[in-house]
Amino acid sequence: MTTRRELLKQSTTVAAMLASLGMYPHVAWAQSSTYNAAAFEAKNMGDLMKALGGGTPQESKDVVITGSDIAENGAVVPVGASTTLPGVKRMLILVEKNPSMMSAMFDVTDAIDANFATRVKMGQSSNVFAVAMMDDGKVLFASKEIKVTLGGCGG
Amino acid sequence: MKFKTLYFLLAGLLAVGPVAADTKTDAEFNQMMQSSFRDEGIATVDRLKQDETNAACSKAMGAHLPAASAQSIEKAALASVRPPSDGKYLGDWRAGEKLAQNGRGMTWNEKSAATSSNGGNCYNCHQLSKAELSFGTIGPSLYRYGANRGVTDPQSPTAKPIVEYAWNKLNNSKATNACSDMPRFGQAGLLSEAQLKDLMALLLDPESVVNR
């Protein structure tokens, strides 16, 4: 435990140092110029697909959305999106009733599984979608409802 | 000389006895409480003052009070409750449900201690409606409170004892249980008469989410 932490800390400190000098050999900075702002502002599926150049999404049992039925706190809701189908270009995680629908968009390469988990904020109970955008232009999705409860005293 | 000191000490101990030790601990405890807290907004240090009820229940540390002490607290609490000024016990259950859901009131975050800024906090401790899954269990379930007691017409003479019991409980929970964990919503000025009537309706109106 301590060893791992020491090791991690050393590596991260070195990484940060090298990075600040612009000398870090392995990690390239993420590029912000490619950010798809329109997609992240979309309020509904139609606008989102327009922004991403996708067709009409079809429900598919080959796409899996994971999450608990109830979230104790809307500030942190664990969500996973995955598929084992070949030819996935992108995976999306969407929350239907959030002010903007899309939370995350992952570009899938041959080097990784199309299987991602993160945590999202939810303003209220809502359907949550996992969307797989395929190489052949098909858009497949799975959804599940996650209820957000009032956890504490409300004071 | 030594003997004399000892004598005085002994005499002192005999005269005051264990009471002195108690008083000393009490004083130290009160000193600790006074020095540990400060005013913050509406939550002022004078809130630490206890009335006889809270003093007796604190001292019991969760154990039952002696019967006589409990009875005298309950009697005084019951005497503090007045029936509604217009004789009507039930208000609007929908407003009552809103109040029951509202867990705010009286913390140092609240701008005002007025009844209008306070919620009923009911769901924090009680189950009430079937739809609300997020309910506490410190108090008993009140789901179907009126229905389970056969209240079909809260105005009827048969419903009267049940209606009055609920009114007393909401106004001063200590009227039926000296060391009840429930706040004294009426007597402590936490909720207005109109708000209390709305909660009464939530519990007893046959149309309310509690009874349907």
Add this chain to the structure above:
Amino acid sequence: MADPMRIRAQATGDKAMVRVLMAHEMETGQRKDGAGKIIPAWYIQEVTAQLNGKTVMTAQWGPSISKNPFLQFSVKGAKAGDKIGISWVDNRGEKRADEATIS
């Protein structure tokens, strides 16, 4: 400068499961402060993962990812001793890159 990430990468078979925690406020731009003023949006927009220096994943995030974000994914063909690098950039242009060795 942003605080370091915590990266855990563990090999099982021919894959490595990567779990990342990032220190970031992820402010939505919809909350108000005590004085009623809108707190400006501040969130990670892009995340990149590399295996031994080669990019294997890029992601774009919106402000609805939770504060102090968590990310989990698995990399194919990765083994113990390989290096996993993660970098992010937020909407203010602030950046952070960290690296961990797969165990």
Add this chain to the structure above:
Amino acid sequence: MRYLISLVGVLLLPVMVHAQTEKSTADSIAEYRAMLADGNPAELFEAKGEELWKTKRGPNSASLEQCDLGKGPGIVKGAFVELPRWFSDTQRVQDLESRLLTCMERIQGFNAGEIAKTKFGKGEQVTLESLVAWISAESKGLRFNLSQGHAQERKTYEMGKRAFFYRAGPYDFSCASCHGQAGKRIRLQDLPVLTTNPGDGVGFAAWPAYRVSSGELWGMQRRLNDCFRQQRFPYPGYASDVTIALGMYMGVNAKGAESVAPALKR
């Protein structure tokens, strides 16, 4: 035979569906918590805390590496599960946060009184969040074992016990109103009973913790502060005597409980 089985199935179905909905809330919440358990952002605070402990800071430009948390200068491992305890150099019973204030003042030259008055989440209070995350993590998996050897430690326990049962304020609440009985909850939030050992990693043994609601790391001082807020009490001073006494009461009661701190909380 097959008919019989399907008949039983049909008859049982409504019962099973009913049972399922009955337990689904608790199950779903448990599922939610399990999904969050792996990847606790408290780790981010631990890493920062370790660095802060070792960094030269304050007017004296000194690190905290010589701070005595009760097991001797610089010894961190195991210190957390023995606090609060009596410290002869300050002639006081101190909890972790009160002791850190002492070290920050005596070693680093900070003004402890000023830090105690600083709002949570601001200034040096942020330093304390990370420090308690790391220091508690260094005792993860160890069992609480507070000393009652010194007369002042026993007295502090008694004072804490009285404070725990002290009912007052507009709602007549004491700590015991919510934490005096086992198996209770507020809304969906389980309430640990604190008059006895509530079990491994529960109650006193689950703080400091990362609070997902606010994305903050809360030490025991902040936990108690928010308890008093909801108890409708006045504002308890940071590291005040009543908070330390309550820590002693809960900590001694939790003897033998395994510490999971820093934990993850709603």
